[in-house]
Each structure stands twice: as C-alpha cells, then as structure tokens.
Amino acid sequence: MKYLTDSENQTIQLGKKIATKLKGGEVIGLVGNLGAGKTTLIKGIAKGLGIKKPITSPTFVLMKVYPTKGKIKKLIHIDCYRVKSAKEIEAIGATEYFGQKDTVIVIEWAEKIKSILSRQKIEINIKLIDKDEREIIIKKYG
C-alpha cells in the first residue's frame, strides 16, 4: 500500500490509522533516511494505541518501552541508528519482546538488523519527496 502525506499532522494521522489495524505480536520495521519522518509516524502509532506520554528518541538508549491500555499491553520502540550489528540489539534484551502476543515492536533503521528480523511482518518505507511531502509504502509479509 502506498500513501502520500504532505504534513507532519498527516503522517501522524496515518500512524494512528496503522495502529487501529494492529492486533499485537507485530514487528514493524521502518526504513528511511535521517529526517524522513520515522519518529513522526511512530508518534502517530503510539497515539493510536492510546499512549499519552511523549515518544522521545531512543537513539541514546536504543530501546524504550511504553505501557499501553487494552489488548496490546506494550509498545517497544527500538532505534538502530547507531547500531552496527544485530548482536547489540540482542545484548540489551530487545529480542525477548519479539513475537509476544501483547506487544507491538517498531524498529527504526530496521535494515541494519535484518538477520534477527525473521519475525518481521510489516515493513514501512518512508521517502522524502520534498520538504513536507513524504511517500510511505507499507508492505506486509506472511
């Protein structure tokens, strides 16, 4: 599926829409350059899951865990921007969350840890068309 958004708000709305389709257990990989809007889309997903806390960048700590209310109990936000190998993500215990039925995992710079993403079900590609416009392609596997 291909979407075009032309503002930050529209990207957030798309994230919210994605959230309504989630059932739990999903591993969502986000691919796109610095400034493409990955974090903005995740802010939308978090909003859609009812998370009120601000979604801040996990670049520094690599992973942040947000409790949610409802069938999905946790949103795990992973950032592989600084990561050189998938081992680093395993080392912080992130993979323990993979595949858990009550958890949704979103991974920025997912292409860097392909080797441990066999459970990845959704890949979202975000491309900057120009300053405000973004092309967002959602692919589902399995």
Added chain:
Amino acid sequence: MIIFGIETSCDETSAAVVKINRNHFFVLSNVVSSQIKIHQPYGGVVPELAARNHIKNILPVINQALIEAKIKPNQVDKIAVTVGPGLITSLLIGVQTAKILAYTWQKPIAGINHMVAHIYANWLNNKLIKFPAIALIVSGGHTELVLIKNKNNFKKVGQTLDDAAGEAFDKVAQLLNVGYPGGPIISRLAERGDINAFNFPRPMIEKDNFNFSFSGLKTAVLYTIKDLPKKLSDKQLADLSASFQQAVVETLVAKTIKAAEHFKAKTVILAGGVAANKLLREQLGKKVKGLKRDFLMPDFSFCTDNAAMIAAAGYFTKNTPWQKLRVDPNLEIK
C-alpha cells in the same frame, strides 16, 4: 556521614566518596574512568562494549576511590548507586556491584535516579539554594525542565518531545561528518563561525509550554547541507556549526527563562553533560542574572556523569533493602 557513590549508567565508570557534615558536602574522591575513546569509532556508545568495560573497570575504580579518600569500607555509612535511567547492561553492573558491597560491608543502600543526581550535583558547591528553583537538565539522552519546590520535591514541567539537545549535536556532527561526540566538536567549530550565516528554526520557542523539540532542527540542517556543495569548506562548517549551536542554545535559554518566570523561581540551575557547553553557560547565566535571580551550575567535573553527584543524591534518598533494588532503564522524574 560518609556516602559511597557508584555510577555506571552509560559509558563512564565512576566511584566517589562524599562526606556530609552539617549539610556541608566534601568530595573526598571522585574517580571517573571514561570510555569515550573506545566508543568514538562507533559514533556513539555501544551498550555491550560499555558493559564489558564497566566490568573491567569497576573494581579498580572503587578501590581507587577508597584510596584517594583515605577511608576504609567500615567508615562508609551508606552506599548510593544509579538505578536509572540509562543503558540496562551498563546499569546492571553498577547496581550488582553496589549490592555486593552492601551485603559484604553490611551497609544500607539507596537507588538513585541519575537525572535527580544531576540536580543534586549543585549541592556539592555548598552554595545557598533559594527555592523554588528551575533546573534545566541537558545531556545526550535528556532535555528536561524540572521545578524544585524544596530539596526533596522535584516535578518535571517540560521535556523534549523527540531528540535530546545532546543527541541533536551528535546527529548534526554526523551530518557534517566531523566526528563524535558532537557537542565539543560543534562548539569548537562554531567559535570561528557566524551565528547568522544560516537561519535555522528555533523549535517551539513561541509555544505556550515548557517542551522542546530538536528533531526538526536537525532536519533543517540536513536540507541546508543538501543545497551546498558536497565538500563543505572550513568556513561553511564553522558557519553551520555556529548557526546550529545558536539555535539550540537560544531555544534552551528561552524556555528555561519562560519556566523561571512562570514558576517565580528564585534560582535557575543548569545541569547535565551539555551544561559543559560554554555558550549555553554564558547566555543562560547572563539572562538569569538580568532577571536578578541566582544562577547555579555544578563545577565542570560534576557536569558530566560522575559518582560524586550520586553520593550527594544519596544523602537525600531513602534506603532500599538490597534484595529489592532494581534497575529501571526508563526511570523518570515524575
């Protein structure tokens, strides 16, 4: 009272001995083993590598802290250790070591919030702090405004909604291809640059709240570079650095002053690793003094991660039985 502090939340292994006598703080030792050179080639802290180096360093650092303070373990009254926020693999090593010390030395132990400790670093100066105070805590992982009603009452009133200020420095340094860590490098480049050469946004400066946003600023730098030749001249690097740094500092200062006025703060405190930024220290200090309020910041060595501030926080923090002490990588000031 003698408090033994341990800090391993990120990439610095640190142990310190702080003596408190009639509310006066004396830092008897503050040993910091930095791993910055180890992580430099990776453009950021690698958690697993940090953890392995903490394991290697922690006992020598603890031993050194005791030797420099000229005290024996039986003279320690209390142990204080960072339990979060930070990298889980790094935190675990400090906490586990501290628990073992508490068990073998038979001493009480307190789990410390690293962000709170950055504020308590200001107590190490032994200056009178008038309340209420507003603290701006800026580091690689955090940008927060905290209202301090009294020495035990902290409330977060604002924070970054995306990237931390220190992270923005790191990411822009990467965009400019000038190395890591970004903060000191950008500051150095900025010294020869023109702050008005590029007009970068001052994110959220007009918004009626105490929050920050630095992700868009990083993106603005990205667009600007795209329109410039691939190989940037020294002048362009200096101008980009100066204009970017000015945008960050102006935003931090404006929001902090806004919070100080709103909450009628008598004191403004600057804390955290980015407090080492000269321009921020100068510009915030000038504005605060203009408002006739007290401006406090820790000594340079207590700005970056260190165990002396953890020990200072230990003085104000309740003990926890070691069996119940847990790390919390996402710990916050509420």
